[in-house]
Amino acid sequence: xxxxxxxxxxxxxxxxxxxxxxxxxxxxxxxxxxxxxxxxxxxxxxxxxxxxxxxxxxxxxxxxxxxxxxxxxxxxxxxxxxxxxxxxxxxxxxxxxxxxxxxxxxxxxxxxxxxxxxxxxxxxxxxxxxxxxxxxxxxxxxxxxxxxxxxxxxxxxxxxxxxxxxxxxxxxxxxxxxxxxxxxxxxxxxxxxxxxxxxxx
Numbered sequence: 001x002x003x004x005x006x007x008x009x010x011x012x013x014x015x016x017x018x019x020x021x022x023x024x025x026x027x028x029x030x031x032x033x034x035x036x037x038x039x040x041x042x043x044x045x046x047x048x049x050x051x052x053x054x055x056x057x058x059x060x061x062x063x064x065x066x067x068x069x070x071x072x073x074x075x076x077x078x079x080x081x082x083x084x085x086x087x088x089x090x091x092x093x094x095x096x097x098x099x100x101x102x103x104x105x106x107x108x109x110x111x112x113x114x115x116x117x118x119x120x121x122x123x124x125x126x127x128x129x130x131x132x133x134x135x136x137x138x139x140x141x142x143x144x145x146x147x148x149x150x151x152x153x154x155x156x157x158x159x160x161x162x163x164x165x166x167x168x169x170x171x172x173x174x175x176x177x178x179x180x181x182x183x184x185x186x187x188x189x190x191x192x193x194x195x196x197x198x199x200x201x
Contacts, residue, residue, distance in 0.1 A: 031115075035061045038071070038108050038121035047101075047130035053092040054125070056108045058085050065089025066116065074107040100166035101129045134160040134172060144175040151175065 041055040056073065058066045066089045073081045073093055083091035098104065104125045112118035136143050139158025144151060147162050147170055154160040164170070 033112070033117045034115060036066065036110060036112075036116050036119040037061055038110055038119045040106055040108050040121050040123045042106070042123055042125050047128055050130070051095045051098065051127065053094050054106065055090055055092055056083065056085075056121075057088075057090045058110055058119075059089050060116070069110060069113065069116075072109045072111070074109070076105055077107070095125070098127055101127050102165075103127070129163040129165045132162045132164055132170070134162070136160075140179050142176070143179055146173040146175055147171070 037059050039057045039059075041057065043052055046052060054073075056071055058069055058071065060066065065085070065087070067085050067087045069085045069089075071083050071085065071091055072079065073083060075096065080096065081093060083093055085091045104127065106123050106125050108121045110116075110119045132147065134145055134152075134154070136154050136158040139154075141154055141156050141158065143154040143158075143160065145153075145160050145162075148164075150162050152160045152162050
């Protein structure tokens with residue numbers, strides 16, 4: 001009879017050693033993937049037609065920047081862009097034209113690599129209205145205008161200011177075509193231009 005069969009404990013130890021040494025995919029030198037952290041830096045309440053770039057930052061959990069990594073950015077759940085981090089672990093993203101003021105969901109995704117775990121970040125981008133200015137030449141105070149039902153008067157600087165919440169074509173109407181003071185009389189002849197398109201600058 002074989003000597004190993006006489007000792008069940010020895011047989012069990014040999015089988016365990018065979019499993020540890022010969023099993024595929026198990027290596028004593030395997031390195032654990034490092035955890036990562038994504039952060040989206042936004043500046044809220046900018047007008048929807050003059051948005052600054054968003055900054056996305058990728059670091060390890062202890063704050064070490066991860067350069068040269070590819071991130072995927074989604075706007076309202078739809079793919080928008082792919083960006084690469086710089087030496088500081090940051091990537092700048094130009095926000096596309098937004099049709100109106102409101103809140104928009106921004107998502108950043110890091111798929112991971114051979115050394116680092118994947119990570120994801122979400123944030124709400126809150127976008128404000130934009131201001132339309134109507135200038136009177138020469139500067140006149142108290143001239144009343146109407147834009148899409150909103151009424152406004154020019155101030156001491158001769159400028160009437162109206163806030164709008166979305167891009168589009170707007171028709172401006174003057175409600176006081178003639179202004180008369182003790183020193184002068186002004187009659188408006190025409191607009192320049194007569195209508196305008198509000199869009200991303």
